[in-house]
Amino acid sequence: xxxxxxxxxxxxxxxxxxxxxxxxxxxxxxxxxxxxxxxxxxxxxxxxxxxxxxxxxxxxxxxxxxxxxxxxxxxxxxxxxxxxxxxxxxxxxxxxxxxxxxxxxxxxxxxx
Amino acid sequence: xxxxxxxxxxxxxxxxxxxxxxxxxxxxxxxxxxxxxxxxxxxxxxxxxxxxxxxxxxxxxxxxxxxxxxxxxxxxxxxxxxxxxxxxxxxxxxxxxxxxxxxxxxxxxxxxxxxxx
Numbered sequence: 001x002x003x004x005x006x007x008x009x010x011x012x013x014x015x016x017x018x019x020x021x022x023x024x025x026x027x028x029x030x031x032x033x034x035x036x037x038x039x040x041x042x043x044x045x046x047x048x049x050x051x052x053x054x055x056x057x058x059x060x061x062x063x064x065x066x067x068x069x070x071x072x073x074x075x076x077x078x079x080x081x082x083x084x085x086x087x088x089x090x091x092x093x094x095x096x097x098x099x100x101x102x103x104x105x106x107x108x109x110x111x112x
Numbered sequence: 113x114x115x116x117x118x119x120x121x122x123x124x125x126x127x128x129x130x131x132x133x134x135x136x137x138x139x140x141x142x143x144x145x146x147x148x149x150x151x152x153x154x155x156x157x158x159x160x161x162x163x164x165x166x167x168x169x170x171x172x173x174x175x176x177x178x179x180x181x182x183x184x185x186x187x188x189x190x191x192x193x194x195x196x197x198x199x200x201x202x203x204x205x206x207x208x209x210x211x212x213x214x215x216x217x218x219x220x221x222x223x224x225x226x227x228x229x
Contacts, residue, residue, distance in 0.1 A: 043221050044220040090154065100157070105154045
């Protein structure tokens with residue numbers, strides 16, 4: 001069984017500030033972890049993925065995430081928020097089987 | 113290389129009618145997944161299919177919903193006798209075969225927004 005918890009359904013940051021979106025996972029086997037972004041009225045786009053290689057994963061648009069097994073976390077960060085980062089972000093987990101379980105999402109608001 | 117395609121993008125049905133949602137996976141992808149997204153609820157897994165096989169349908173409602181992925185043609189999600197509670201965005205995703213047991217990322221289509229009046 002696997003699950004994902006995203007802390008905070010809404011996060012607001014000022015333009016240029018650090019973005020931190022939290023994700024904790026639960027998995028009975030070594031997990032594969034993903035972050036996706038969804039812009040309004042669009043499908044999900046993969047930002048980055050962790051597949052048991054480096055624990056710090058770099059993705060597109062300046063985002064990165066760090067896998068911490070001891071904390072069962074996979075938080076998403078970006079040093080400096082841009083207006084175009086405003087979207088909904090989903091953390092997801094897979095146990096190596098093709099089925100992926102998504103979190104409930106975090107809406108990021110960027111304040112000018 | 114075209115991405116995952118879904119049609120229609122918007123679908124309006126009256127209560128009691130049937131809704132058919134189509135999904136064409138990315139070229140070379142043999143795995144298809146369907147998800148439902150309700151406001152403030154994130155994505156809920158519905159079904160996972162390979163060509164001519166349903167692998168996991170644990171997220172499908174027991175009645176009125178069915179899915180197929182035939183040898184030729186797109187995957188179809190079919191909802192019979194729609195009710196207002198079926199109004200949602202339905203997303204299809206596809207992935208490659210995981211030849212080494214790892215998980216390939218899923219690529220999403222733009223979704224079909226179903227409105228039941």
